[in-house]
Every structure is written in C-alpha cells, then in structure tokens.
Amino acid sequence: MGKVTSKKKERAASTSPRRTRDTEATKAQILNAAEEEFARHGLSGTRTEAIAAKTGVTKAMIFYHFGNKEKLYRAVLKRPCSDVIQAFETLDLEQQTAEVALSRLIRAAIEYCVAYPHRGKVLFHEANQNQGRYFQKEGGWQPAIDYISNLLERGVAEGSFRPLDPFITTAHIMGICSFYFDARENLKYAAPEKDLLSPDMVQAHIDGAIALVIAGVKNH
Amino acid sequence: MGKVTSKKKERAASTSPRRTRDTEATKAQILNAAEEEFARHGLSGTRTEAIAAKTGVTKAMIFYHFGNKEKLYRAVLKRPCSDVIQAFETLDLEQQTAEVALSRLIRAAIEYCVAYPHRGKVLFHEANQNQGRYFQKEGGWQPAIDYISNLLERGVAEGSFRPLDPFITTAHIMGICSFYFDARENLKYAAPEKDLLSPDMVQAHIDGAIALVIAGVKNH
DNA sequence: GTCTATACTGCGATAGAC
DNA sequence: GTCTATCGCAGTATAGAC
Known part of the structure; x- marks a missing residue:
C-alpha cells in the first residue's frame, strides 16, 4: 500500500x-x-x-x-461516572414518586449518551479488552448503578412497582438506554432512511424507553 | 520489558x-x-x-x-446471523400468540448469547471500529431484526400489544438481552458475590427480561 | 510547552524447507 | 498442510533543539 x-x-x-x-x-x-x-x-x-x-x-x-x-x-x-451522578442529582428524584423519578432518570441517562457519545463505547472496550481492570481502579460506575437500583427498590417497597430483581432490572435499563447508541452503526443498516441521532429519533428513543420500562415495572 | x-x-x-x-x-x-x-x-x-x-x-x-x-x-x-435465524425458526412462533412468541424469542436470544458469548462483542467492535462496513457486506442482521419487528407489529395489530414503535422497541429488546453479557466484565464489580454466567443468574436474567418486556408491551 | 528526528519493538505478510 | 525464518513497515516512546 x-x-x-x-x-x-x-x-x-x-x-x-x-x-x-x-x-x-x-x-x-x-x-x-x-x-x-x-x-x-x-x-x-x-x-x-x-x-x-x-x-x-x-x-x-x-x-x-x-x-x-x-x-x-x-x-x-476517570471522567464519565461523576458526570452521570451529577446529572442524576439535579433531578431531585427523592421528591418524586418512584414512577416519575424513573422516567426522569431514563430521560437523563439517554440525554447523557447523546451529550457524551463516546463514553459508553469506551466502557465497553474496557470490559472486553481489559476485563474491566482499569474501570474498577478509576472509580467504576457503582454510584450510578446504585442510584437506579435504589430507586427500583423504593418503588417495590412503596408498592408502585411489581416485585423484581433490582440488579438485573438495572442492567436491563442500562441496556435499553445505551444499546441504541452503542450499536448505532450496525442498526443504521436496518433503517437506512432514518438518522438515528436526529432530535426526532432520539426523542422517539426516549419516549419508547420510558413507556417500555414504566409499563414493565409497574404494579398492575 | x-x-x-x-x-x-x-x-x-x-x-x-x-x-x-x-x-x-x-x-x-x-x-x-x-x-x-x-x-x-x-x-x-x-x-x-x-x-x-x-x-x-x-x-x-x-x-x-x-x-x-x-x-x-x-x-x-459471516457466521452469526444465520444461527440466530435458525434458532428462531425452530420455535414455531407463527403458531403462538404474540405474547407467548415474544417470550420464547427472548429466551432463545439470551440462550444464543450464552452459547456464543463472543458474537455480540464482535458486532459491537464492528459497529465502532469499522462503522459496520463489513457487517453490512457479510450479511448483516436484517433478518433477525425483522423477525422481532414483525412479531411486535403482529401483536399490535392483534391488539394484544399496545401501540409502539417496532424499530425502537426492537433495539430496546436487543439491548436488554445483550447488555448483560456485553458489559459483564464491568457489571461484575457491582455484584462481586455473583457469578453472572452461572445457570441461576442467567435464568434470573431470562426471567427478568421476559417479565419486563411482556409487561412493557402488553395492552392493559 | 511544543516541535523534529530517531531509536527500538511488535506485528502482518512472505519465502522456502519438510 | 504445516513449519521456521525473515522482511519491512507501523507504532510507542525518547532526545534534544527552539
């Protein structure tokens, strides 16, 4: 060459x-x-x-x-996690019902993915290439995971959410929020006419995610 | 060195x-x-x-x-997608109600992730490193995506699923199934006492995913 | 604090014996 | 069909001028 x-x-x-x-x-x-x-x-x-x-x-x-x-x-x-926590903390989740809090949290999480489109991917590489070694040393995402987990537990305790496994469900929610972006370059071939990062599509992603999760955890 | x-x-x-x-x-x-x-x-x-x-x-x-x-x-x-399709086709989804079909499909998808733990990760790299160039050339996952999408549309048409965006919801379901494995090496630090690949945990993942998605798309 | 130039190593790819 | 040996470039890291 x-x-x-x-x-x-x-x-x-x-x-x-x-x-x-x-x-x-x-x-x-x-x-x-x-x-x-x-x-x-x-x-x-x-x-x-x-x-x-x-x-x-x-x-x-x-x-x-x-x-x-x-x-x-x-x-x-070192940078990613503290920014997420900060975003979560401005939401005043304690003051809301679990359902409203979860909706806001999902919106914030997805908006974070839009604002920092590379960070989820860096973490993915870290998991696979280095088995999360550096990830652990440089802070980890424990606080962010706990944030979601605790909220789910609160909802279950209050009776507004059905009984569920907080850890597993947290993983599911994180997957819902981030897969859309992490797999974007592959997904685009499945919907060539759509621009997955356009405001409209991102909004559809947010709305869809909230609808799916809230209905999915609610105590009917 | x-x-x-x-x-x-x-x-x-x-x-x-x-x-x-x-x-x-x-x-x-x-x-x-x-x-x-x-x-x-x-x-x-x-x-x-x-x-x-x-x-x-x-x-x-x-x-x-x-x-x-x-x-x-x-x-x-070249290998991944045809195997998924094959797995889906043995499920006789056409014969089931949309709800049962979706449950079976999610179980099969997660079991596929367990059976071929590397494939999701290869595809992730492909998306990011090469913007899905080879992915598209070597077959793509269009058939698998369509499989899920069509099933969702059928459920909506039959009235058993609420109105939803099939493409977005398909992405969400794929995220639910695969994030658990793709981010495993990072997640393990959030639950050090659990072995995320143990049969019990995988079963919990399957059960949780089905519960979340079915409740999430059902027409209440 | 920023540059150019270079030492040194690791890796993709090939040649040729068996 | 499989091996050993080697070529040549690409990439990390450093030295030293400005």
Missing part, C-alpha cells in the same frame, strides 16, 4: 485552533480526542498518532503531558 | 489437540479462536499471533488458509 502522502502539516483535522501554550487547555483537548479514539479502538488498538492528529499537537505532547498511553487512558476513564 | 521467555512451543493454550492435517478442521479451529480474539480487540486490534497461539498452529497457517487478517475477519462475521 503506497501510502506516500507527505506528512507535512496534517493539522487540518484539528477541532480547535492550536498554537496556544496553555497547559490545561492542551490537556483537555488531548483528553477529548483520546476519548474518541479509545471509544473506537480501546486501549491497545488506539494509536497515539491518531490522538495527536485529532488534537492538532504532536505525539510528543501526549507523552509530555500524560507520560504514556496507559496513563492517558486512565485519565480518560 | 525484558520479555525473554523462549518462544519454544507455546502450544499449551490450544483448545484441541493439534497435529491433524485436516483442512476443514483446522479452518474451523482458526475461526473459533479468531472469533474470540476479534471479540476482545476488533479487527485492527487483534494480533494474528494471538489467534495462532490460541489455535495451536503457526501464524503462517492463518495466511495460508484465509489469505490475510481482513479476509479471516469477514469469514468470522
């Missing part, structure tokens, strides 16, 4: 203007580009060169700021 | 006895090992050396039988 295209200045794909000398800004840019690449290829598959190209800096900067690829990966893994 | 461990005979990890000279048997063994490796690392991340070691043959055999890594990958992708 005669890939002879001269390397001179492949800074074209940069997301943001470079030539700053701001450490924090550069690190943040690298983190964002890294998140995207790790989402596609995981830790071992990702090429530092690709991250550099996307950021608009050279490979050397990545090693300067983060030491090595693995440390950069760990830095990327 | 002084990885000096002599390479001599790392045939230990082989799944089956080697030293056959049977083309079809060897190809099948390579395919199985490849499925496992592609499930972990995807096309680009997988090392042919790793497939060879797992199979118990040398790298050269892979190239002899399949030409190159990409062709081997395509061969791996």
